Amino acid sequence: MRPSWPAIRCPTIPPVLIRPTTYATASKVATDAAQFSLRLDHKISSKDQFFARFNLDNLTGPTTNPDQTAIDQSFGVQFIDRQRNVVRTYTRTVSPRLISNPPSASRVPRPAFLPLTTLTPAVKFNDGLFEAFNSAAGSVMQAYGNLFQGRQNIAFIVGAHAFKAGVEFRTNRDTTYFGISPNGEYDFGGGTAYATEAIPSQAARITSAPAILCLTPLSSFLSGSPFAYTVAIAPPYFSNGPHIGPAAINRNNFNVYFEDSWKVTPRSRSTTGLRWELYTPITERAKRTSGFLTVNGTQEL
DSSP states (O other), rough: OOOOOOOOOOOOOGGGGGOOSSSSOOOOOOOOEEEEEEEEEEHHHSSSEEEEEEEEEEEEESSHHHHHHHGGGGGEEEEEEEEEEEEEEEEEEEEEEEEEEEEEEEEEEEEEEOOOOEOOOEEETSSSSSSBSSSTTTTTEEOOOOEEEEEEEEEETTTTTEEEEEEEEEEEEEEEEESSTOOOOOEEEOOBBBSSSSSTTSSSSEEEOOBBOOOSSHHHHTOOOOOOOOEEEEEEEETTTGGEEEEEEEEEEEEEEEEEEEEETTTTEEEEEEEEHHHHHOEEEEOSSSEEEEEEEEEEO
């Protein structure tokens, strides 16, 4: 016996009742930038010179989703970046034919996308016809980059040959924080959802009965029946709040180079060189990412 379903009529809606399903508006976006630079040049002696430079760059703003702040200022996601750069160089002229130059540098960029509110979940419409409600839902994205670099250069001249040689070491100590919708996210549309109660039409011509398939994200929203609900839950050993989902990454690089610039004639010069580089595998300091594990002499993922 075939089940009987409630009869549903689809009346023709007069054009005068059709309204846009989104909005166009303006929202203030502000960016604050503060920059500072300091340079030091010091001639220690006729053979020794020292150079140092420090750069600071602080950037706050703008909000990356001004359409959300038009609904509620607390829904904004703010871009924040703090950069520091230090360079130091000491030059030693041993003789007119031999120069030693060991520079070092460090760079610290810290970009972050931080939500202004971490208290409410998100309401999203997967058809894109309606504006999301607090689409950030507390999502956090931060990166703390630390680059340290040291180099030893030597330049010396022998007859018609000008030789250069050096070694360099670079190491990255990076930390990232990444958490998507830790306060929960309701998605309407994009999949099957059923009405949880009757939804009368404005013109009282049609009523959607309970358990009827919601044909649009709006009808799912009005019935309180989302297609999906997701929430990011950090494991016990992870931090929460603005520092959810941390990963501490290490990267190292070693290289050696040698160059010979040969003045063949007063009008011609030949330059040859050799460079060798070694990049170590990327590692996670706290062992919180996947990797190869050796079990009984066999590597397993």
